[in-house]
Amino acid sequence: MNILLLGAGGFIGVNLTERLLKDGGHQLTAVDISKDKLEHLLNAPGLNYAHLDISSDEAKIEELVKVADVVVDLVAFANPALYVEDPVGVYDLNFTQNLKVVDQCRKHDKRLVQFSTCEVYGLTAAKAFGLDSKENPCPFNEDETPLIMGPIKNHRWIYACAKQLLERVLHAYRYRDGFRYSIIRPFNFVGPRIDYLPSEAGGGNPRVFSHFMDSLLYGTKPMQLVDGGQVFRAYTYIDDAVDCIVRVIENKNDNCDGEIFNIGQPENELTIAELAERMRDMFDEHFRQEGDPPRPEIVSISGEEFYGAGYEDCDRRIADVTKAKTLLGWQPQYGIDQVIFKTMEYFVEEYRKKQASGMAAIPAVASV
Numbered sequence: 001m002n003i004l005l006l007g008a009g010g011f012i013g014v015n016l017t018e019r020l021l022k023d024g025g026h027q028l029t030a031v032d033i034s035k036d037k038l039e040h041l042l043n044a045p046g047l048n049y050a051h052l053d054i055s056s057d058e059a060k061i062e063e064l065v066k067v068a069d070v071v072v073d074l075v076a077f078a079n080p081a082l083y084v085e086d087p088v089g090v091y092d093l094n095f096t097q098n099l100k101v102v103d104q105c106r107k108h109d110k111r112l113v114q115f116s117t118c119e120v121y122g123l124t125a126a127k128a129f130g131l132d133s134k135e136n137p138c139p140f141n142e143d144e145t146p147l148i149m150g151p152i153k154n155h156r157w158i159y160a161c162a163k164q165l166l167e168r169v170l171h172a173y174r175y176r177d178g179f180r181y182s183i184i185r186p187f188n189f190v191g192p193r194i195d196y197l198p199s200e201a202g203g204g205n206p207r208v209f210s211h212f213m214d215s216l217l218y219g220t221k222p223m224q225l226v227d228g229g230q231v232f233r234a235y236t237y238i239d240d241a242v243d244c245i246v247r248v249i250e251n252k253n254d255n256c257d258g259e260i261f262n263i264g265q266p267e268n269e270l271t272i273a274e275l276a277e278r279m280r281d282m283f284d285e286h287f288r289q290e291g292d293p294p295r296p297e298i299v300s301i302s303g304e305e306f307y308g309a310g311y312e313d314c315d316r317r318i319a320d321v322t323k324a325k326t327l328l329g330w331q332p333q334y335g336i337d338q339v340i341f342k343t344m345e346y347f348v349e350e351y352r353k354k355q356a357s358g359m360a361a362i363p364a365v366a367s368v
């Protein structure tokens, strides 16, 4: 297949590109505004990289759409800190610019695999009705569960809303014109090449795993639990996720057309407070070396202090993955401890390499 991967340079994109190259038999065109994470793949046979921006290079992207068998759109701002800092930019990229890709696919009659988000589900019904979501799990089903967002003043929800509107537009085009698309809703994928460490990037606000790794490796700050870290997340290892994504792209028997797929590992659920404890213990048990910063403290911080005004958290996200299992024959393999271990291992190995070559930033406090 000739596969056009838009946003191939991000965390999911690079892992997907690696896997598709390994499988072989495809012609891949990887498009991104950054090739940093793709550097190790750029000479691989079967891969072309195009440095293009969907916001400003429409004509060139249209040429690529024309010759593709399937277009996979991964372009997004997908980091909660950004939803709070730059809600207009998040809306613009995640809806307006992505809609251009939809229009090009419609114009040239190409199938589109559109990445969305588990955030479209928003809050659980339990939370919305003032019940304890710990006692009322409310799994999210692609075709049944209502989508519940918080108030407008909490502009975090603009991301979920933009993605939801894009999904609704895709559905409307299928309803009217038979447009061929599939939607993927990722549930907390983690693994190699996710985000960055703030100490190495000179700041920034990545997702939680990177913050905790930063505390463990650099000791610049304690592990901070936003509002006590009592919300739940279920982490999915990127290899499991990619295995499912490839099945959606392949679309055997066309059984993914018009379908939305949750991709997640509902058995891997824990609270953020539990994640912090487990990472801290795992670091001591498997990765700690002489000279590393001391075991960090775990402290609580308010959402407003951590993100600024306009933040509201998702209380719980349990993916109902029945569809991916039955329609695609997919079965995730990695349990929560493996997911945490393998992702930590990636960060630690990268850090030790930098340390050995004198490229790592200096830890704030070294252990004695």
Ligand code: UDP
Pocket: 080, 081, 188, 206, 207, 208, 209, 211, 212, 224, 225, 226, 227, 229, 231, 233, 272, 313, 314
């Ligand atoms: N969070 C935290 N400490 C951090 C960063 C994030 O407690 O240093 C929390 C955040 O408020 C949310 C959860 O961790 O409850 C997961 O946040 P993340 O940014 O990874 O993305 P999300 O899963 O919300 O999309």
